[in-house]
Amino acid sequence: MNDKNKKDLTDPVDPTDPAEASAPVDPADPTAPGADDDLVILDEDTEPGEADALAEDADADAEADAETDVDSEDEIPVETIDSDDDLLTDADVPYELREDRPDPGSEPKTGLVSEFRDLTGRQAAWLVSNRETVSVSRSPLFYVTSLILGLAVIAAIIIGAQNASPEGSTGDSTLATVGLGEQAAAAEQQLGLKIKDVDSVEKAQELVRNGEADAALLVDPSGMGQQQLVALNSKPTEIMNKLQPEMPVTYLEEPPVPATASSVFVWGMALLLLASVLTLGAALYANARVEKRNRLAEVIAATIPPRAAAWGRVYGLTVLALVYLVITVGVLMLGLSIASFNSLAMAALPGIGWFSAIFLIVVLLYMSLFLWAATPAGRRARQIGYGLIVLLAAAGAFVPMVFALKADILRILSFIPFTAPVAMPMRYFAGQAEWWEGLLAAGIALVVALIAFGLAAGAYEKNLLRGAGHGGRTVKLRKKGAGAEADKKSAAADDSADADDADAEADETDDVDDADESSSGSTAAKTATKAKSAAKKQASKKSGSKKKP
Structure with a gap:
């Protein structure tokens, strides 16, 4: 035979070739098509029914083998998942490969136990507010203020019981x-x-x-x-x-609340507003400065957005103001009931109710202002801002009492957010205000409070995320020659060096917290101060060595 007519037996059979397709297949050849198929061998005595049963069993075994493929080397069964079968559960996955992800339903609102989920703005604000509330409520100042407010309410009830008849004010009548x-x-x-x-x-x-x-x-x-x-x-x-x-x-116009009782109520409201604003505002200011000085603000900013932290501070201390309000109003109503002034308590409810609503909004406004006062880098700017807020709180609490007999002026003061907590209840006690006027005053105060918080939060974020120089000022380094210029000033070198050292110590004492606010800028400022003093000391030594001969 010719080599051309020869065919390699190892070549696969082409099923499209009629000659190769009609060729007989060797069952012993592993490369032959259908070699892996199961063969059903029938004996001569096998009946036709038994042959059909054997064929069906062979088909079932073939389907089972298709579902389970066995690796010839590792003998590891690999099961295929049909679309109708259930998906894998945690029990089917090995323990080492399972994801340690908590159940969302059992996750607390703080989100701390989950390292796969970031804190939302609400969760971050709740964390900061809870921290502020807990830290301030555990201070002795909070308990002392609450006790003083309770005793003041009891004293006011006793005074009001002794002077229950309405009286006018004295003066030119x-x-x-x-x-x-x-x-x-x-x-x-x-x-x-x-x-x-x-x-x-x-x-x-x-x-x-x-x-x-x-x-x-x-x-x-x-x-x-x-x-x-x-x-x-x-x-x-x-x-x-x-x-x-x-x-x-x-x-001619019978007042809902007698004038004497009304004056006692108004004094109590003014003192409650002033005590709440000053104590809680001082706590917010002090906490903000301590965190800034000890670098805790940067740690908080690494995980909590600055605006969420600002809202948490303001909101947490406003909640404590609500505690003051509940204590005061609760003791007042209980005392009036015990003293058999039920009609007076019912008549004063509208004024007390509007005072409560406006009081909380105005406290939110004052807390925003105190947060803004704690953000400047300079100590003098912070002190001026803090003093102005305290003065504004005192004026807002007591100015309405000065114009108690001036109905027109009192009406204007009742719509100013800083004086509304005292002026609006005075008008309700005298029967001079409509129901919608209290709602309007509360709305105006809320708008002003939100604007103040937006400004304070922006200043807080800006101060927290950006710092430049010592006390917020850009540092400028100046070079001084050690030659002729040092010789000209050699006579006063010792005195100037001592003065510079004293000034540096004074600046470090006055602005220690400012230096902590911006590390890079403060380091540059200290380096410049040390370089300046070292140059002057060196110049003084040279001048002294020249004078000795």
Whole structure:
């Protein structure tokens, strides 16, 4: 045979070739197609039914072998997963390959136990607020302030119980009269009061309502009836003391809360506002400075966004202000109930309710301002800002009391956020405010508080993430020659060196916390100071060595 007609037996059989496809297949050849197929060998005595059963068993075994493939080398069974089968569970995965991921349902709101999840803004703010609340609430100042507020409320209840009747304020009083005519001038000199004589009772009452007169004296023209004194909503004490005998008072507008009780309530509200703002504001300011000085702020900023940290500080201390409020109002209502002033308590509820709402919003405003005051790099700037906020808090608490009798001015003060916590309840106690006015005052205070917090948070973030130089100032290094310029100033070198050392020590003492705020800038500033003093000392030594011969 020719070599061309020869065919290598190792070549695979081409099924598309008719000649090769029709060629017989050797069962012993492992490369032959179908060699791995299971063969069913039938004996001569095998019946046709048994042959079909054997064929079905062979097909089932083939399907099982298709599902389970055995590695000929390692003998490791590999199972295939059909689309209808269940997915793998944790029990099917080896322990070493399982992911240690906590169940989201059992994860606490802080997120600390999960190293696979970052803190959200809400969780970060909650962490900071909880830290501020716990640290401040454990201080002795918090307990002392709470005790003082409780005792002050008890004392106010006792004072209010002793002076429950409504009284007006003293001062230059004006009395409106009807039909005195020429006798009005003589009565004015005799009583020592300003008298306005009118023609009718309606005009006299109108003068009282407008505030032009403190009271109106109504006399029966026949002389048979009793004289009557008409006032707006409080007893005119000065006029009653000069009119003899004492006569009954008729009120044109009966106040919901008597004037004496109202003044006691207002004083308590002012003291509560001032105590809460000063104690909690001082705590926020001190904590912010301590964290900045001890480098804790950088640690917090590494895991918590600065704005979330700022909100946590302000929110946490506002919650403590709510504790002050609950203690004070709770003791007040309990004391009024025990003293049988239930009607007074019910009449004061609108004013106390609006005070509570505006009080919390204004405390949020003040905490934002204290946070802003703690951010500047310079100590003098921080002290000025802190002092201005304290002055603003004191003025906002006590200025409304000065204008208690000026309804127009008091109305304006009730819509200013800093004076609204005291001015608005005063108007509700006197029955001079509508229900929507308290809502409007609270809305204005909330808008101002959010604006103040935005500014404070921006300043806090800017100060935390950026620092330049000693105390926030850019450091400029100056080089001095050691030659002719040092010789010219050799006479005063010793004194200037000592003065520079003293100034450096004073700066280090005054601005120790400022130096901690920006490490790179402060290091450069100290290096410049040391280089300057070293150069001057060297110059002084050279001048001294020249003078010895």
